[in-house]
Amino acid sequence: MTLLIWLVKINEVIELETRDLLNRLSGLEGSVAITAFGNPDPDAIASAFALGRILDHYEIDFDYLFESEINRPENQLLVNYLEISIDNLTRAGFEGFDHISLVDCNPGRVSEVMRKNLRAELDRKLFSVQDHHPIEEAELEELKASNAFVDIRPELGSCSTILSECIKDSDLEFDPFTATALFYGLHSDTNGLLRGFTSHDVEQLTRYVDLIDMESLKSIVGPLMTSETFEVIHRVTDEDFYEVRGTYKFANAGTLTSKTSSAIPQVADFLLKEEGVEGVVVAGIDLDNHVVLGSVRYSGSRYTAEDIAAKIAKGVGSGGGHVEMGGFQIQPGVLQDTIYRESSQNALIESIKERFFNVVGKGVNN
Ligand SMILES: [Mn+2]
Numbered sequence: 001m002t003l004l005i006w007l008v009k010i011n012e013v014i015e016l017e018t019r020d021l022l023n024r025l026s027g028l029e030g031s032v033a034i035t036a037f038g039n040p041d042p043d044a045i046a047s048a049f050a051l052g053r054i055l056d057h058y059e060i061d062f063d064y065l066f067e068s069e070i071n072r073p074e075n076q077l078l079v080n081y082l083e084i085s086i087d088n089l090t091r092a093g094f095e096g097f098d099h100i101s102l103v104d105c106n107p108g109r110v111s112e113v114m115r116k117n118l119r120a121e122l123d124r125k126l127f128s129v130q131d132h133h134p135i136e137e138a139e140l141e142e143l144k145a146s147n148a149f150v151d152i153r154p155e156l157g158s159c160s161t162i163l164s165e166c167i168k169d170s171d172l173e174f175d176p177f178t179a180t181a182l183f184y185g186l187h188s189d190t191n192g193l194l195r196g197f198t199s200h201d202v203e204q205l206t207r208y209v210d211l212i213d214m215e216s217l218k219s220i221v222g223p224l225m226t227s228e229t230f231e232v233i234h235r236v237t238d239e240d241f242y243e244v245r246g247t248y249k250f251a252n253a254g255t256l257t258s259k260t261s262s263a264i265p266q267v268a269d270f271l272l273k274e275e276g277v278e279g280v281v282v283a284g285i286d287l288d289n290h291v292v293l294g295s296v297r298y299s300g301s302r303y304t305a306e307d308i309a310a311k312i313a314k315g316v317g318s319g320g321g322h323v324e325m326g327g328f329q330i331q332p333g334v335l336q337d338t339i340y341r342e343s344s345q346n347a348l349i350e351s352i353k354e355r356f357f358n359v360v361g362k363g364v365n366n
Pocket residue numbers: 043044104132157158159189
C-alpha cells in the first residue's frame with residue numbers, strides 16, 4: 001500500500017514537471033538549439049528528434065546541434081531514416097540561437113575544453129535539460145537555481161523515455177518515425193533491455209510500441225559491425241595489444257581516424273563477452289581530432305563504468321556514462337606534431353592503461 005502511494009506520487013511529480021516544460025514552450029519566442037554533447041548515440045538522436053516534433057507542434061524554430069559528428073553507421077542510418085540534418089556545434093556555435101535545450105546530457109558532462117568556449121553562452125541561453133545521466137548534487141542545485149527547466153532522472157534506461165512522456169502530454173500523436181526512434185533509443189541504451197531500465201521505461205514503451213516500424217529498424221540495426229571494427233578486434237586480440245590483470249582487461253586500439261574511432265565502443269562490448277572478464281577498457285588515439293578516446297564496460301558490482309571512466313579522465317579530460325557502460329576523452333598533453341610519433345602514442349596509451357589499473361586497484365603498486 002505504501003509503495004502504491006509512493007508510485008502515484010512519483011507519477012504526479014513527473015506529470016507536473018512535463019506540464020511545466022509545455023507551459024514554458026507555449027509562450028516561447030525565438031529559436032532553439034536542440035543540443036547533445038558527447039558521442040551521439042541513438043538515444044540522443046531519438047530524444048532530439050522527439051523534442052523537435054514537440055517544438056514543431058508549438059511552431060518554434062529549431063535546429064539540431066551536436067558536439068560530435070555522427071560516425072557509427074547505424075546512427076547515420078537512423079538520421080537518414082528520420083530525414084533530419086544535424087549541424088556540428090563546434091563549427092556552428094550557439095550565436096544564431098536564443099535558447100539551448102540539452103537532451104541525453106547535462107552541463108556537468110560538458111568537457112572542459114567545450115566549457116571554455118561555449119560555457120558562457122550555454123549558461124545564458126540554457127532553456128531546458130532532459131537527461132538520465134548522473135549529475136553531481138552541487139551541479140544539480142546550481143542548475144535548479146537557474147531559470148532552466150530541469151528533468152534529470154538517472155534511474156531511467158533512456159532519455160527517450162522522458163521525451164515519450166512529453167510527446168504524450170503535449171497531445172501529439174505518436175507516429176512511426178517517433179516510435180521507431182524512441183524504441184531504438186531505449187533498446188540501444190539498455191543493450192536490448194538487458195541492463196538498467198525501470199518499469200517506467202516499459203510503461204512509456206507501451207504507448208508507442210504498436211507504431212514501431214520494425215522493418216526499417218532492422219535495416220538500421222543490421223550492419224552492426226563495420227570492417228573497421230573487425231580490424232580493431234583483430235588488433236586487440238594480439239597479445240601485444242592487450243593486458244589482463246585479475247578480471248580486468250585493457251586493450252590498445254592504436255591510432256584511428258574520426259571515422260574508424262567509432263569502432264571503440266563496439267570492440268569494448270565484444271571484449272566484455274570473454275568469460276572471467278568483468279571490466280574492460282579499450283582506448284585509441286583519434287588523430288583527426290587529436291584526442292584519446294576510450295570506452296569502459298563493467299559487469300561487476302564494486303564500481304560503476306561511469307565511475308571508472310570519470311576517474312581515468314580526472315584532471316586530463318572528461319569521462320562519464322552509466323552503471324555498465326562509460327566513455328572518456330582525454331586531451332593528450334603532447335604537441336600536435338609529436339602525437340604522430342609512435343613513442344608518444346605508446347606513452348599515451350600506456351599512461352591510460354596505468355590509470356585504469358590504478359582505479360580498479362590493479363596498479364603496479366597495489
Ligand atoms: Mn541515453
